[in-house]
Amino acid sequence: MRSLLLAGLLAVPxxxxxxxxxxxxxxxxxxxRLLVTIRPPVVIPGVAEIEIRAATPDVRExxxxxxxxxxxxxxxxxxxxxxxxxxxxxxxxxxSLWMMAFGxxxxxxxxxxxxxxxxxxxxxxxxxxRTQGMQLALGAGLFALMMVLAVGVVSIVAAxxxxxxxxxxxxxxxxxxxxxxxxxxxxxxxMVALLYLGNQWWNAEAGAYSRYVYKPLRIEPSLESGARLLxxxxxxxxxxxxxxxxxxxDHGHLMHLFLVRLPExxxxxxxxxxxxxxxxxxxxxxxxxAGRYQIFADVVHQSGFAETMVAEIDxxxxxxxxxxxxxxxxxxxxxxxxxxxRLAADLPGGGRLVWERGNEPLKTRQTTWFRxxxxxxxxxxxxxxxxxxxxxxxxxxxxxxxxxFAHVHPSGSAPMAAVNLVQIQPVxxxxxxSAHAMRQALPAVxxxxxxxxxxxxYRIFVQVKRAGRVDTAxxxxxxxx
Amino acid sequence: MSAVAAPPVDKTTTAAIPWHLWCAALAVTSAMxxxxxxxxxxxxxxxxxxxxxxxxxIYLCGVLAGISCGYLILSTTFGRNGATGGAAVKIWGFxxxxxAFICAWGGIAMLTSAPFDDWWHNTYGLDVKILSPPxxxxxxxxxxxxxxxxxxxxxxxxxxxxxxxxxxxxxFLYVAGMVLVALxxxxxxxxxxxxxxxxxxxxTVSLLVPLVLAGVALASRKRWSSTMxxxxxxxxxxxxxWILPLFPAEPKLGPVYVPVKQxxxxxxxxxxxxxxxxxxxxRPKLESRRRWLQAAVAGAVFLGVLVLVEWPFAxxxxxxxxxxxxxxxxxxxxATHPNSYSARHQFVPLEKTxxxxxxxxxxxxxxxxxxxxxxxAWGGWMQRLRR
Numbered sequence: 001m002r003s004l005l006l007a008g009l010l011a012v013p014x015x016x017x018x019x020x021x022x023x024x025x026x027x028x029x030x031x032x033r034l035l036v037t038i039r040p041p042v043v044i045p046g047v048a049e050i051e052i053r054a055a056t057p058d059v060r061e062x063x064x065x066x067x068x069x070x071x072x073x074x075x076x077x078x079x080x081x082x083x084x085x086x087x088x089x090x091x092x093x094x095x096s097l098w099m100m101a102f103g104x105x106x107x108x109x110x111x112x113x114x115x116x117x118x119x120x121x122x123x124x125x126x127x128x129x130r131t132q133g134m135q136l137a138l139g140a141g142l143f144a145l146m147m148v149l150a151v152g153v154v155s156i157v158a159a160x161x162x163x164x165x166x167x168x169x170x171x172x173x174x175x176x177x178x179x180x181x182x183x184x185x186x187x188x189x190x191m192v193a194l195l196y197l198g199n200q201w202w203n204a205e206a207g208a209y210s211r212y213v214y215k216p217l218r219i220e221p222s223l224e225s226g227a228r229l230l231x232x233x234x235x236x237x238x239x240x241x242x243x244x245x246x247x248x249x250d251h252g253h254l255m256h257l258f259l260v261r262l263p264e265x266x267x268x269x270x271x272x273x274x275x276x277x278x279x280x281x282x283x284x285x286x287x288x289x290a291g292r293y294q295i296f297a298d299v300v301h302q303s304g305f306a307e308t309m310v311a312e313i314d315x316x317x318x319x320x321x322x323x324x325x326x327x328x329x330x331x332x333x334x335x336x337x338x339x340x341x342r343l344a345a346d347l348p349g350g351g352r353l354v355w356e357r358g359n360e361p362l363k364t365r366q367t368t369w370f371r372x373x374x375x376x377x378x379x380x381x382x383x384x385x386x387x388x389x390x391x392x393x394x395x396x397x398x399x400x401x402x403x404x405f406a407h408v409h410p411s412g413s414a415p416m417a418a419v420n421l422v423q424i425q426p427v428x429x430x431x432x433x434s435a436h437a438m439r440q441a442l443p444a445v446x447x448x449x450x451x452x453x454x455x456x457x458y459r460i461f462v463q464v465k466r467a468g469r470v471d472t473a474x475x476x477x478x479x480x481x
Numbered sequence: 482m483s484a485v486a487a488p489p490v491d492k493t494t495t496a497a498i499p500w501h502l503w504c505a506a507l508a509v510t511s512a513m514x515x516x517x518x519x520x521x522x523x524x525x526x527x528x529x530x531x532x533x534x535x536x537x538x539i540y541l542c543g544v545l546a547g548i549s550c551g552y553l554i555l556s557t558t559f560g561r562n563g564a565t566g567g568a569a570v571k572i573w574g575f576x577x578x579x580x581a582f583i584c585a586w587g588g589i590a591m592l593t594s595a596p597f598d599d600w601w602h603n604t605y606g607l608d609v610k611i612l613s614p615p616x617x618x619x620x621x622x623x624x625x626x627x628x629x630x631x632x633x634x635x636x637x638x639x640x641x642x643x644x645x646x647x648x649x650x651x652x653f654l655y656v657a658g659m660v661l662v663a664l665x666x667x668x669x670x671x672x673x674x675x676x677x678x679x680x681x682x683x684x685t686v687s688l689l690v691p692l693v694l695a696g697v698a699l700a701s702r703k704r705w706s707s708t709m710x711x712x713x714x715x716x717x718x719x720x721x722x723w724i725l726p727l728f729p730a731e732p733k734l735g736p737v738y739v740p741v742k743q744x745x746x747x748x749x750x751x752x753x754x755x756x757x758x759x760x761x762x763x764r765p766k767l768e769s770r771r772r773w774l775q776a777a778v779a780g781a782v783f784l785g786v787l788v789l790v791e792w793p794f795a796x797x798x799x800x801x802x803x804x805x806x807x808x809x810x811x812x813x814x815x816a817t818h819p820n821s822y823s824a825r826h827q828f829v830p831l832e833k834t835x836x837x838x839x840x841x842x843x844x845x846x847x848x849x850x851x852x853x854x855x856x857x858a859w860g861g862w863m864q865r866l867r868r
Contacts, residue, residue: 043605066735072819073736078527081733098528098734100816132604138596145593152586156579159570164579165865168568168640202614209605 017413018296018308019404020397023124024367024449025412025419029111030118032059035449036412037367038107038122042129044212045100050107051367052083052093058114059091066097069104069123069304069422080110099126102212104305106422123304123418127214131206150191157187217244219297219309224282227318231257231273231281231297233309244279246302250417251389253326255281256407258396260294262312264334265398268461268472271327273297286327290317296396296405304418308405326389328463330472335400335459338476345473349466351376353473356445362479364455370395370448372462372473381444388465390416393446400457408448455481496645498652502637504549505584505630506652509659512542512623516666517721517747524745524814527734539623543588546626550581550588550633568636568868579868580633587625594619612670620667627660635700635866650701657697658713664689665714665751674748674810675822677795679831680841683784687849690753691783692856694760695776699860704761711757718750722809732815739824741815749808752794756786772857780850799826 023038033055040048050064063080067073083095099105109120134142162180163172172180220232233244247254253272261267273283281297297309323329332345343355356371372393374382388394397406406413446464460475515538522535529536554577557569569576598615634656638649665672671685694707703709725744732741759782767775797803804811810826817824832838 043603046603068736071736072738076732076737076740076815078732078735078737078815100527100734101736134600134604138600142593142597142600145589149586149590149593152582152589155572156582156586159572159582160579160862163570164636164868165862167867198614205605205614 017404017406018310018402019399020406020413020453021125021127021129022365022451022453023122023412023414024408024451025122025414026449027120027122027411027419028118029109029120031115032056032111032113032118034109034111034120035367036107036109036120036122037449037451038124039365040124040126041099043131044102044126044128045098047096048099048107048124048126050083050095050097052095052109053367054091054093054111054113057091059093059111060114061112062093062095063110063112064095064097065108065110066099067106067108067121068101069106069418070302077108080108099124102126102128104301104303104418106304108422121422123306123414123422125305128209128212129214131210131213146195150195153191154184154187158184216307217242217299217309219295219311221295221311221313223313223315226316227285227320229273229283229285231255231283231295233279233281242305243301245275247275247299248302248417250298250300250306250415251326251391253389254299256298257281257283258296258298258405258407259288260296260398260402261289262292262294264336265294265400265402265459266334266474267329267331268396268474269327269329270394270396270463270470270472272325285315285318285320286323286329287320288315288318290315294402296407298407298415300415300417304415304421306415306418308407310405326470328388328470328472330461330463330470330474332459332461332474335457338457338459340457340476340478342476345475347374347466347471347473349469349471351382351466353462353464353471355475362452362477364452364479364481367449367451370450370460372446372448372464374444374446374464374466382466383441383444384467385442385444385446386465386468387442388463388470392442392464393448394463395448395450396461397450397452398459398461399454400459404453404456404458406450408450410447410449412449452477452479455479496641498645498648499637501549501553502630502634502649502652504545505580505633506656508542508545508549508584509627509630509656509663511538511545512626513659513662513666513717515539515542516623516663518725518744520666520669521721521725521744521746522730524816525730525732525741525743527732527815539591542623542626543591546584546629547588550577550584550629553577553581553633554585568640570868578633578636579866580629580631580636582629583632584626584629587622587627587629590618590622590625592622594622612667617667620663624660624663624667627656627663631656631660632863632866635863636868639864639866650703653701654697654703654706654709655713657693657701657710658717661690661693661710661714662717664693666747669747672751673823674795674798675827675829676831677791677798678828680838680845681831683788683845684841684848686751686753686787687780687784687845688852690756691760691780691849691853692859694757694783695779695853695856696859696863697856698760698764699857700863700866707757707760707764708754711754715750715754718747722746722749723806726806726809726812734815737815738819739813739815739817741813745812745814746809748812749798749803749810751787752790753787755790756783759783759786773854776850776854776857780853781846783853784846784849795828799828 021040026035035053037051038048052062062083064083065077065080067077081095083093086092103126105126106121106123111118158180161183162176215236218234218236222230224230235242235244254275255273257271257273259269271283273281276282292314295311300306343357344352346352352375354373356373374385376382391409393410395408456479458477458479462473464471515535518535522529554575557577558575568578570579572582594615597618601615634649634653638646638653641649668685672682676682697710698706725746728744730744760779763782767778798810813823822829832841
């Protein structure tokens with residue numbers, strides 16, 4: 001059996017997602033509906049940018065506070081910051097917050113308005129995502145100043161030896177000048193040594209910091225007995241407190257695994273492996289054709305800290321068991337035949353899903369509502385949508401080179417398990433997995449808030465549940481810078 | 482040929498202290514108030530902007546030093562005799578007192594540290610520690626301005642006589658005290674309350690303090706110079722310790738582990754007044770001896786007396802009896818984790834074994850001796866400084 005692991009090959013860190021660190025969350029702060037976007041800093045401590053859009057014009061004031069999700073730091077909140085109301089859009093507020101330590105954080109949003117007060121909390125991972133080099137101009141400027149300072153020291157020491165002890169007006173003698181030259185040589189040598197030691201120190205500090213740059217948990221996939229997928233988790237060792245067996249259920253499952261067929265990304269399986277031992281997950285695969293597959297595996301730690309593990313695996317043709325439970329699959333045209341103009345996708349269960357896209361071009365770092373309307377065979381809004389794992393829909397945004405992967409719900413990109421941890425009152429229907437079974441009729445339109453982290457071509461897999469059956473539609477998007 | 486002119490001495494022995502020396506002394510005071518206020522700001526409020534009062538006090542140091550030293554260098558270079566009466570050294574075509582050039586160097590270092598520090602924050606995060614490369618560049622800048630001011634005053638002092646010399650000696654001791662404050666604040670992490678039983682603390686203090694005390698004692702020739710210099714440090718720190726908590730402050734950053742309501746002061750000053758007094762008492766007996774012998778005896782006495790007073794006092798600082806406004810052991814940063822040594826009022830066991838500790842203390846003794854010897858050499862050089 002040939003199985004190949006290429007974990008981390010494409011992993012641009014982004015905690016709960018891959019290459020997509022921004023958090024989008026829609027929720028209620030008391031009587032006010034808010035869409036919150038949090039752009040975490042790339043270094044810690046660093047500044048997170050917060051954007052809040054109120055759905056209604058009755059919000060007077062928004063205050064924001066950063067807090068850890070767990071631990072003694074939750075007890076005392078720092079003074080909340082007043083978010084600034086946009087002069088162009090009175091329902092849009094912005095602010096920035098310092099994230100001072102690594103780990104699982106939350107941004108608490110307090111709203112005051114015509115209907116009284118309300119509060120909402122949004123989980124956000126605080127991670128060092130990269131280190132950066134120095135810009136050439138800044139480097140050149142600093143180098144020049146360093147040289148001025150170094151030569152300045154040499155000149156000052158030489159002058160102090162040569163003439164500082166002479167009476168005012170006296171000229172230095174040849175012996176004073178000779179001593180000045182000796183001082184120049186000795187000080188210059190000392191400066192070179194000091195600069196060398198300074199450079200060593202800088203390298204050591206940079207090296208220490210680079211060890212803090214986030215590395216997601218590793219996952220090693222293999223195949224057992226021809227059809228059973230084993231996923232062995234290991235820690236690359238950054239976080240001393242990170243565990244590989246403290247996961248909490250998100251939508252009723254410890255792991256959400258997305259298996260994406262390569263290289264055309266035309267088919268996706270949404271599976272839910274079970275934890276069989278500490279750091280070991282397993283799943284009996286459904287029928288799958290032979291080929292190479294990308295794995296994105298979402299888990300949420302007890303602290304609310306979510307991670308997406310990535311790997312690739314070559315699979316033989318698998319007869320497998322039929323899909324069961326919450327597992328699902330769906331397909332679309334191959335990536336090479338993708339059409340950015342195709343805004344409707346036929347659903348295997350009949351009818352179609354229509355992307356209400358609008359005419360505006362999609363741009364990076366712009367929080368956008370992705371709205372999809374389910375229609376029945378007659379072209380009318382479908383009346384048979386149900387909750388799928390507690391949500392009206394699930395969407396996976398995948399960049400064509402797989403450098404970006406985000407698993408998004410109508411409530412946003414934060415995992416519900418983490419959202420529930422930070423809420424003062426649990427969100428109804430999102431912790432109680434029995435609600436999944438309820439066949440309650442939902443609106444025909446499913447919306448997802450998301451913003452693309454970088455330009456390029458993306459594939460969007462949208463999953464809805466209709467009359468007990470999970471349907472998957474595939475759309476394509478080009479995102480401009 | 483060296484001396485070609487009669488050594489001009491300041492004509493008036495009762496003259497007032499020149500304005501540029503007042504300016505320099507004000508600059509060093511402003512810098513030290515600013516630095517301590519800024520550290521307290523980060524420990525109490527956490528977040529700051531470019532225009533906090535603490536930052537302005539630090540920038541004011543650069544402005545005041547720039548005005549006084551810029552005037553001195555430009556007037557000496559382009560004027561006939563300028564403000565210095567020819568008491569100038571020549572560097573890069575400019576002429577001016579040595580201290581003015583050292584101050585100018587400090588100003589450039591402070592300027593350099595700003596973009597460096599900004600880049601550092603953007604690359605490695607906001608450094609919440611004092612000892613980082615850009616902070617060291619800033620510290621070098623500030624210490625250089627302090628040293629420049631000291632040398633500036635010293636040049637004037639050595640050229641003066643009578644009342645003016647007397648006044649300048651006091652000025653010199655005050656600025657020397659500020660130099661001590663500056664050196665010790667750079668290593669504030671080493672001399673924190675929880676580190677007072679580490680060999681590293683004794684090594685750091687032995688490396689910095691005897692250097693200043695020995696040098697200043699030789700240069701000033703005041704009988705109680707060491708005591709006075711350390712008294713300036715002690716009074717300054719006590720002032721901060723008792724004044725800062727009078728002002729309200731609350732954390733604007735999380736995680737908040739301690740609900741801080743006021744500015745957190747720097748902590749009770751080190752009891753270096755005792756070894757300073759011992760050095761002053763000892764000096765008349767040592768003055769005629771060889772410098773290495775002076776250094777060996779004075780260094781050992783300094784460290785010995787420091788251990789005798791600081792070690793038991795550190796024990797006291799960890800007790801409930803010290804958790805009051807006088808000793809301030811109850812003031813904790815907002816980010817003091819409940820499991821930290823500070824919150825639990827325990828000493829950091831930095832040296833893991835007794836052997837490691839005693840090797841460290843041996844290093845402290847060597848540092849005290851070496852530092853004293855360097856201070857004596859520096860003091861001798863300062864005695865002869867004329868420009």
